[in-house]
Amino acid sequence: MTxxxxxxxxxxxxxxxxxxxxxxxxxxxxxxxxxxxxxxxTLKPMGMDIAxxxxxxxxxxxGPSSISELALHAIGxxxxxxxxxxxxxDAGLVEVNASxxxxxxxxVTLTEEGHKQVDMVLDMTTKKVFSRAFKGFxxxxxxxxxxxxxxxxxxxxxx
Amino acid sequence: MTxxxxxxxxxxxxxxxxxxxxxxxxxxxxxxxxxxxxxxxTLKPMGMDIAxxxxxxxxxxxGPSSISELALHAIGxxxxxxxxxxxxxDAGLVEVNASxxxxxxxxVTLTEEGHKQVDMVLDMTTKKVFSRAFKGFxxxxxxxxxxxxxxxxxxxxxx
DNA sequence: AAAATTTAGTTGACAATTCAACCTTTAGCG
DNA sequence: CGCTAAAGGTTGAATTGTCAACTAAATTTT
Numbered sequence: 471m472t473x474x475x476x477x478x479x480x481x482x483x484x485x486x487x488x489x490x491x492x493x494x495x496x497x498x499x500x501x502x503x504x505x506x507x508x509x510x511x512t513l514k515p516m517g518m519d520i521a522x523x524x525x526x527x528x529x530x531x532x533g534p535s536s537i538s539e540l541a542l543h544a545i546g547x548x549x550x551x552x553x554x555x556x557x558x559x560d561a562g563l564v565e566v567n568a569s570x571x572x573x574x575x576x577x578v579t580l581t582e583e584g585h586k587q588v589d590m591v592l593d594m595t596t597k598k599v600f601s602r603a604f605k606g607f608x609x610x611x612x613x614x615x616x617x618x619x620x621x622x623x624x625x626x627x628x629x
Numbered sequence: 630m631t632x633x634x635x636x637x638x639x640x641x642x643x644x645x646x647x648x649x650x651x652x653x654x655x656x657x658x659x660x661x662x663x664x665x666x667x668x669x670x671t672l673k674p675m676g677m678d679i680a681x682x683x684x685x686x687x688x689x690x691x692g693p694s695s696i697s698e699l700a701l702h703a704i705g706x707x708x709x710x711x712x713x714x715x716x717x718x719d720a721g722l723v724e725v726n727a728s729x730x731x732x733x734x735x736x737v738t739l740t741e742e743g744h745k746q747v748d749m750v751l752d753m754t755t756k757k758v759f760s761r762a763f764k765g766f767x768x769x770x771x772x773x774x775x776x777x778x779x780x781x782x783x784x785x786x787x788x
Numbered sequence: 789a790a791a792a793t794t795t796a797g798t799t800g801a802c803a804a805t806t807c808a809a810c811c812t813t814t815a816g817c818g
Numbered sequence: 819c820g821c822t823a824a825a826g827g828t829t830g831a832a833t834t835g836t837c838a839a840c841t842a843a844a845t846t847t848t
Contacts, residue, residue, distance in 0.1 A: 490690040494771065495664050495762075497778035499683070502661040503704040504785040505654050521834085524658075531649040537797065545662040550835055552798060557834095574796040574843045603654075603784050612653065615777045618770065619656035625762050626663040680804080697826060709805055711828060716804095733813045733826040 494622075508599045512591060517561070521546070521554050523591060526563060526580065530588045534579040536569070563587060653781075667758045671750060676720075680705070680713050682750060685722060688739040689747045695734045722746060 490496050506520050513523055524544035529535060532543065541551040555578055558564045563584040569575035580588070604612060649655050665679050672682055683703040688694060691702065700710040714737055717723045722743040728734035739747070763771060 488690075490686070492775055494774050494778060495661075497775060497782055498657055498661045498664065499704055500702075501778055501781045501785065502654075502657045504782060505657065508785060519834095527649070531647075538795090543659075545658055547836065548797070549799085549837080553835080556798095572796085572844070576797065599785075602787070603781055605784050606780070611777065614773070615653050615781075616651055616656060618774045618777070619653060619660055621765070622660045622762055622774075623656055623663060625764050626660065626667060626758075628761070678804090695826080696828095706806065707827070708807080708829080712804080715828095731814070731826085735827065 498622075505599065505603070509595060512594045512598065516587065516590065518587065518591065521550075522558055522563070525551065525554055525558065525578075526584055526588050526591075529564065529578060529580040530585065534577050536575045536577055538575075540578060558584075657781075664758065664762070668754060671753045671757060675746065675749065677746065677750065680709075681717055681722070684710065684713055684717065684737075685739065685743055685747050685750075688723065688737060689744065693736050693738040695728070695736055697734075699737060717743075 509520055509523060513519055518526075521544075524546075525540055528540055528543045532539070535543070537548065537551055537555060540546075540555070541548050544551065546554070555564060555566060555576075559566055563581060565579045565581055567577050567579070569577050607615075668679055668682065672678055677685075680703075683705075684699055687699060687702045691698070694702070696707065696710055696714060699705075699714070700707050703710065705713070714723060714725060714735075718725055722740060724738045724740055726736050726738070728736050766774075
């Protein structure tokens, strides 16, 4: 019993009539790559990269977080985030402390310097990347984009 | 002169009222990561990874391509793609030949074995990942998702 | 409450990616 | 034509990411 109509076949990679240009994940990957590359340009001159940036941004917006939380939101395997965090600590961007309530948990906090860097990046990228990407988008369209992406995310999150 | 309404501020990372959960690129990155992770599960057992998969898929759908074209569509820096391609050649998935018309260009072609692997992956991932991700999506919604992503891509592509 | 399991994080060995520097071949230009 | 620049690709060194194995703290079982 299939819940999909014949028309959906075009979007299905295993179908004969499949067209990669109509496959949303192809575009998700390319948009992500393009956005990352654009960010890189801004980050490089200040000795940052996307990995560090993601962690810093999450810390700025979500406040102090454990390594696991960072792995979840900033996207990455635990060992990867661990190493990024300690590189960032060596660079003076974050502090790492054991949680009071749970001895296993390492809480990462942005330093003053870290906050300054985030503000600087936001300042430089906002006009350069954000407004360019959404040129011609109305508010409902941005909202719609977000909604659809969130739904994809939720669907993929479910085991 | 600004073309954006006050309401758009919420989506703008540099704005005071910015909410990272309403920032589309945050979701683009997370969706991409989740999709990749899901694909990885299928690819790992057959000795593939996402990088190889992207290259193979592009070759399957676009036909023989130069290294630069692969770098563009499969997303990656030139040296990265070069190395992936030669790893794939050593694994018997592709052939590499100099272009007839331009001595600088290396044309990459999927072998029989390569095609077989792509078909196999498509077969295994289609039901597992694609249909799960788009559960509850109507055809117009998938179409809309694609449109919005393409627009973002085009906007970001423009210098 | 002791033993077993799970959760959170770290580390070292290995694999993959990236940056720079380089080599060819092609395209432009006076 | 001959010179210079640009395009396409490759390679080695350095960086970064990943897997597997491990430690320690907390939770669950019994």
